[in-house]
Amino acid sequence: MAHLRLVNVTKRFGDVTAVNGLNIDIEKGECFSMLGPSGCGKTTTLRMVAGFEDLSDGEIYTGDRLLSSPKKNYYLPPEKRDFGMVFQAFAVWPHMSVYENVAFPLRIRHLGSSEIEKRTRDALASTNLLGAANDSPDSLSGGGKQRVALARALAINPDVMLLDEPLSSLDPHLREEMRFEIKDLQRKYGFSIIYVTHDQAEAMALSDRILVMKLGVVQQIDTPLAVYNSPANKFVFSFIGLSNFLDAEWRDGVPVLRGGMPLPDGLAPDRNMGSFSLASRPSEIDFVSEGEGGSYALEGVVTRKAFLGEIIDYQVNVGGQEVRVQKGRRAPGPDVGSACRLRLLRPFWYAEEEG
Amino acid sequence: MKRRGFGTAQVILFLSIAILVVVVAVPVLLIFLNAFWVNGSFNVADVIRIIREPDTWQALVNSLIIASGTTIGSTIVGTFFAWLVTRTDLPFKRFMKGMFLVPFMLPSFIGALAWKMLLSPRAGFINRFFMQNLGFDGPIFNIYSYAGIMMVEVMYLFPFVFIQVCGALERMDPTLEESARISGAGLFTITRKITIPLVLPSILSGALLIMLYSMAHFGTVAVLGIENGIFNIPTLIYQRIHQSAGSFASIRTGTVLAAILVVAAALILWLQSKVLSRGHYQIIAGKSFRPMELKLRALRMPLLIFCLAYIGFTIVLPTVVIFLVGGLKTYGLPFTWENLSLDNYKFILFDYKVTKDAIWNSVTLGFSAAVITMFAGVMISYVIVKMKVRGKGILEFLGMLPFSVPGSVIALGVILAWSGKYGVNLYNTVWIILVAYIARYMAFSLRANSAALEQVHDSLVEAARVCGATMWQALKDIVLPLVRPGMVAAFFLIFLPSLRELTVSIMLYAPTTRTIGVAIYTLNEDGETVMSAALAGIALILIIVGETLINRFIKTERRGG
Numbered sequence: 073m074a075h076l077r078l079v080n081v082t083k084r085f086g087d088v089t090a091v092n093g094l095n096i097d098i099e100k101g102e103c104f105s106m107l108g109p110s111g112c113g114k115t116t117t118l119r120m121v122a123g124f125e126d127l128s129d130g131e132i133y134t135g136d137r138l139l140s141s142p143k144k145n146y147y148l149p150p151e152k153r154d155f156g157m158v159f160q161a162f163a164v165w166p167h168m169s170v171y172e173n174v175a176f177p178l179r180i181r182h183l184g185s186s187e188i189e190k191r192t193r194d195a196l197a198s199t200n201l202l203g204a205a206n207d208s209p210d211s212l213s214g215g216g217k218q219r220v221a222l223a224r225a226l227a228i229n230p231d232v233m234l235l236d237e238p239l240s241s242l243d244p245h246l247r248e249e250m251r252f253e254i255k256d257l258q259r260k261y262g263f264s265i266i267y268v269t270h271d272q273a274e275a276m277a278l279s280d281r282i283l284v285m286k287l288g289v290v291q292q293i294d295t296p297l298a299v300y301n302s303p304a305n306k307f308v309f310s311f312i313g314l315s316n317f318l319d320a321e322w323r324d325g326v327p328v329l330r331g332g333m334p335l336p337d338g339l340a341p342d343r344n345m346g347s348f349s350l351a352s353r354p355s356e357i358d359f360v361s362e363g364e365g366g367s368y369a370l371e372g373v374v375t376r377k378a379f380l381g382e383i384i385d386y387q388v389n390v391g392g393q394e395v396r397v398q399k400g401r402r403a404p405g406p407d408v409g410s411a412c413r414l415r416l417l418r419p420f421w422y423a424e425e426e427g
Numbered sequence: 428m429k430r431r432g433f434g435t436a437q438v439i440l441f442l443s444i445a446i447l448v449v450v451v452a453v454p455v456l457l458i459f460l461n462a463f464w465v466n467g468s469f470n471v472a473d474v475i476r477i478i479r480e481p482d483t484w485q486a487l488v489n490s491l492i493i494a495s496g497t498t499i500g501s502t503i504v505g506t507f508f509a510w511l512v513t514r515t516d517l518p519f520k521r522f523m524k525g526m527f528l529v530p531f532m533l534p535s536f537i538g539a540l541a542w543k544m545l546l547s548p549r550a551g552f553i554n555r556f557f558m559q560n561l562g563f564d565g566p567i568f569n570i571y572s573y574a575g576i577m578m579v580e581v582m583y584l585f586p587f588v589f590i591q592v593c594g595a596l597e598r599m600d601p602t603l604e605e606s607a608r609i610s611g612a613g614l615f616t617i618t619r620k621i622t623i624p625l626v627l628p629s630i631l632s633g634a635l636l637i638m639l640y641s642m643a644h645f646g647t648v649a650v651l652g653i654e655n656g657i658f659n660i661p662t663l664i665y666q667r668i669h670q671s672a673g674s675f676a677s678i679r680t681g682t683v684l685a686a687i688l689v690v691a692a693a694l695i696l697w698l699q700s701k702v703l704s705r706g707h708y709q710i711i712a713g714k715s716f717r718p719m720e721l722k723l724r725a726l727r728m729p730l731l732i733f734c735l736a737y738i739g740f741t742i743v744l745p746t747v748v749i750f751l752v753g754g755l756k757t758y759g760l761p762f763t764w765e766n767l768s769l770d771n772y773k774f775i776l777f778d779y780k781v782t783k784d785a786i787w788n789s790v791t792l793g794f795s796a797a798v799i800t801m802f803a804g805v806m807i808s809y810v811i812v813k814m815k816v817r818g819k820g821i822l823e824f825l826g827m828l829p830f831s832v833p834g835s836v837i838a839l840g841v842i843l844a845w846s847g848k849y850g851v852n853l854y855n856t857v858w859i860i861l862v863a864y865i866a867r868y869m870a871f872s873l874r875a876n877s878a879a880l881e882q883v884h885d886s887l888v889e890a891a892r893v894c895g896a897t898m899w900q901a902l903k904d905i906v907l908p909l910v911r912p913g914m915v916a917a918f919f920l921i922f923l924p925s926l927r928e929l930t931v932s933i934m935l936y937a938p939t940t941r942t943i944g945v946a947i948y949t950l951n952e953d954g955e956t957v958m959s960a961a962l963a964g965i966a967l968i969l970i971i972v973g974e975t976l977i978n979r980f981i982k983t984e985r986r987g988g
Contacts, residue, residue: 177610
């Protein structure tokens with residue numbers, strides 16, 4: 073049985089449907105990410121799970137325990153849900169010491185003083201904060217503050233940890249470090265994670281499964297690898313990783329690029345799709361020489377070449393449309409202005425109305 | 428800065444220091460000199476003797492009692508209303524918030540006048556109503572008392588706390604409270620352990636402002652206290668100077684009291700800066716969801732009625748009474764249609780020389796003071812905020828001075844400095860009032876202009892210089908247009924309060940140089956209650972129209988960028 077269950081969860085703000093008919097089952101110990109552009113409803117969903125927002129429709133359960141159900145007129149307030157939560161802006165209380173911040177949820181539960189002491193120290197030890205226990209959180213860096221927030225969420229040893237963009241206020245290098253710390257803590261304590269982020273690399277690195285959302289509607293729920301390798305639609309393709317889209321259409325029974333250049337067999341979809349996009353990833357394109365590439369190749373002219381360190385970034389004009397290609401710095405490539413031949417290793421096709 | 432620019436910078440710095448020294452520092456210095464320097468030698472024993480005189484001692488104690496009571500009362504009222512309009516589901520919150528800020532623009536001595544008409548022991552309308560119709564033996568409340576003075580001051584001062592706490596509660600990162608909630612705390616615990624401690628610095632800083640204001644406050648105590656012999660520091664200074672026509676002993680007492688006020692004010696401001704710097708938590712965050720609202724449920728309607736009653740009782744009722752009394756033929760007549768007319772208003776606007784002069788004086792004085800102070804303030808703020816010149820430290824210190832010098836102190840200092848003893852005699856002319864207004868309102872101008880200047884990033888001027896503009900061109904074409912909203916704000920921040928100014932003018936007026944405030948006060952003292960009320964009504968109209976205009980102006984400036 074799923075540990076956390078969202079059944080047909082819907083949230084409307086006035087006329088706007090922020091979240092529409094969401095069904096998710098999250099297993100115990102799973103790390104589940106919700107990914108999408110801002111305003112897609114991911115944070116609203118998390119806040120409904122936490123209990124800060126009412127549902128307009130649907131139900132949320134942990135195990136057999138009902139959390140929210142507008143139909144049954146039932147709503148368990150956040151303070152009774154026993155979740156851990158970490159917010160983007162740290163939200164550590166500046167008027168309490170690090171120790172008191174972490175001990176707060178335990179004191180609220182009226183635990184014995186030795187129990188509070190022990191569990192606070194455990195949580196502080198797990199987050200490498202024992203040395204700073206008596207400091208004011210204001211004296212800590214952003215990463216330190218976020219560790220305090222994590223320790224505070226850990227203190228009650230929750231089954232479910234809700235993380236609302238916990239790393240996006242941190243410096244990039246710290247972000248990567250904290251990512252693995254969170255993963256380690258999950259292994260140690262065994263809680264489930266619901267992780268909200270707009271950073272796909274973060275979601276990829278942490279998650280067992282990813283949900284991609286757009287305008288309150290689920291686009292795809294799958295493992296990181298599957299989301300990357302077989303995106304369900306054009307939106308998911310464009311949102312995860314770098315992407316190229318070439319506008320194309322079916323003209324006189326033949327697929328052609330916008331502008332009229334016919335598509336070779338290998339790059340043609342297997343059915344008449346009307347107007348469609350030919351999608352590819354910049355890293356999955358090779359430069360091939362005349363005669364190579366067979367039915368997967370397109371002719372173009374290099375219009376820009378930028379050295380980005382480990383990789384070289386090319387912009388190639390193919391029949392009036394731009395295609396981005398990324399190759400390792402060691403691979404020889406054509407120069408700006410020269411004609412070239414591209415081989416698309418893994419083409420995808422998305423009909424236009426799929427959005 | 429290069430050699431060439433050095434000269435102009437020095438000129439501006441010198442001018443700025445000169446203005447502050449002449450207008451503010453010299454009068455304050457003279458007060459301390461007069462207080463502590465007797466017959467050419469430093470004399471503390473004499474100061475102590477003066478403080479221990481029963482009258483002086485009583486005034487000090489009274490100032491402390493009234494200020495403490497007012498501060499406690501205002502803090503409770505202000506914090507409660509702030510919490511109510513920001514954190515609960517009280518109906519009409521926006522309207523309520525606007526109404527709770529109205530007392531800010533109403534002069535408290537006009538309020539005191541209205542409350543005198545309502546609650547004076549024998550003639551007050553409310554007391555009379557209870558005695559005549561409900562069979563009470565005596566007045567239900569005597570406004571001529573400590574409680575009465577404190578009540579009226581609370582009504583007009585609580586917005587200082589209200590606005591600070593509202594701001595803190597609105598800007599506070601809601602996840603600070605949400606994380607307590609997810610930790611298992613209920614709303615009551617969160618309010619007690621998280622919300623209140625986090626806004627405590629704002630509460631304290633507002634409370635200290637009220638303390639400062641109330642301690643140096645003249646109007647309310649003058650209108651309500653003198654009847655029963657309740658004097659505080661400013662009213663005693665006024666009484667001594669006024670009665671003894673500038674005798675040496677009375678000036679001495681005045682300067683000692685004034686010196687104590689300055690020290691107390693400086694102490695309070697120092698405490699406030701400590702509170703703000705030590706306890707000002709970084710509780711503001713970018714991402715903002717609406718904060719939690721406490722559902723008042725069964726208390727919602729009772730609290731709404733309570734708020735409306737409070738607004739009706741403290742804002743509407745006194746205002747209505749002022750206008751009604753201003754329309755009466757004679758004070759004491761009942762409010763019937765035959766007794767009410769606009770004759771008084773016509774009379775004081777067109778025929779009565781005293782009030783016509785007063786209105787003219789206040790408008791011209793306010794306008795001149797506002798213009799002069801606005802330009803001086805821009806220059807001084809520019810040096811303090813933007814320039815890197817030696818000697819700026821002196822200016823920063825001098826720039827703090829206007830904030831901590833109460834009005835009655837300025838008035839006394841100006842009398843000492845400009846009464847001919849040092850070559851210039853402005854006493855009994857409008858010029859002495861103008862000089863005092865400039866000193867009194869310099870703080871407002873400095874605050875508005877520094878705030879505006881801090882918004883202008885140095886790189887904007889540097890960009891202009893790189894484009895080939897000289898220092899002066901950059902100032903004229905880049906800085907000045909950008910700080911113009913700050914300057915206009917400063918102008919109104921000075922012009923509007925000066926229309927109702929009482930504390931300074933009352934010490935400095937001569938028969939022909941009454942201001943509106945002085946005229947209202949003296950007419951009331953002379954028993955011309957209806958004329959006084961009518962003039963007060965006109966002052967209220969002037970103030971409300973002015974405030975509405977400036978609010979509209981500020982809004983369009985913000986929108987138009």
